[in-house]
Amino acid sequence: MKYKIQNLAKLHEELFPELEVELRSAINSCSFIGGSEIELFEKEFSEKHHFKYTVACGNGTDAIYIAIRSLDLPSNSEILVPSLTWISSSEVITQAGHKPVFCDIQSDGFNISIESIKKNITPKTKAIVLVHLYGIPADLNEIVDICKSHDIKIIEDCAQAHFAKYDNEYVGTFGDVATFSFYPGKNLGAFGDAGCLSTNSTEIFNFSRMFARHGALIKHQHQIEGINSRLDTLQAIVLRAKLKKIDIWTNKRISVAKLYDEMITSPKIKKPNFENSKVSTWHQYTIRCKERDRLQKYLHEHGIETSINYPSPLPLLECYAHLNPKKEDYQHAIKATNELLCIPMCPTLNESDVSQISNVINTF
């Protein structure tokens, strides 16, 4: 493939040789778990967002699980979640002893629809896992209002939306707790699995920090049973180095998206929306096409890698058959999964790359 979905190797070039020195020094000192790098990363990540607290953990899935547990909801609560997202957003709801209630997505976008939220609220609805898919902020104003009036807690799943903005504020700062993934391919990615949750709530922070560390703030003094979900020291070093670059990289992604928006002119292609109140960080640039499978094959033949994130609405997967999902409840998600295609998106793409990719798309 001439154009990969993203080119991490090229992106990482600019981090060396500084990073190499720091990693080597940590390896030499055999400090692999805990230590000042973790605390510094938590502090820097909080400060950049204006969060009071960040708890680093093992991955973005754990972060959502810990966040749900921190809310101390009555068991078997219903938790709303969009039907188009990665399975982490819903599987941890079940694991925490609750019921995922899948909502359809916007007719004209990829995020959870307001209509479907309203339709699915019952007296048992206690929380929502609100995903900002592809880095595009969800409709936060309306959703926050609805949730406030129904006493529904908001977990913002920002795994794909680090430093995206809504009304000029970072996503993640609108709900009760925000979760992030630092999976290598995410906009801010480690060299392995990593994640965190951030909040302004002292209660959520105190619980999460303890729960993620076997329920003990001080070694051998376990106040509760917890889990083992830590950020490794080496990953913290990588993330601190990348955090210094994230604004530059995000701005490059935004420029690439704007170029695609100008250069893809085929009437067969529907491009993602740019909305004034939202700054997407374009984790993916996702187009739609009625002949998606044929387009994907055509692009692959022309050396352009693409991916389908995601090929099925979550409720229609085998693992949720027991919920007896009805297709008519997920019409927009089904349509999207048949039409969507993620095309190359990476801060390393330049204008000529985008032009060549767009030209191939236009000749389909």
Ligand SMILES: *Cc1c(COP(=O)(O)O)cnc(C)c1O
């Ligand atoms: C990647 C991702 C996660 C999970 O993150 P991991 O670090 O892979 O566990 C959760 N939610 C969404 C929307 C994601 O894209």
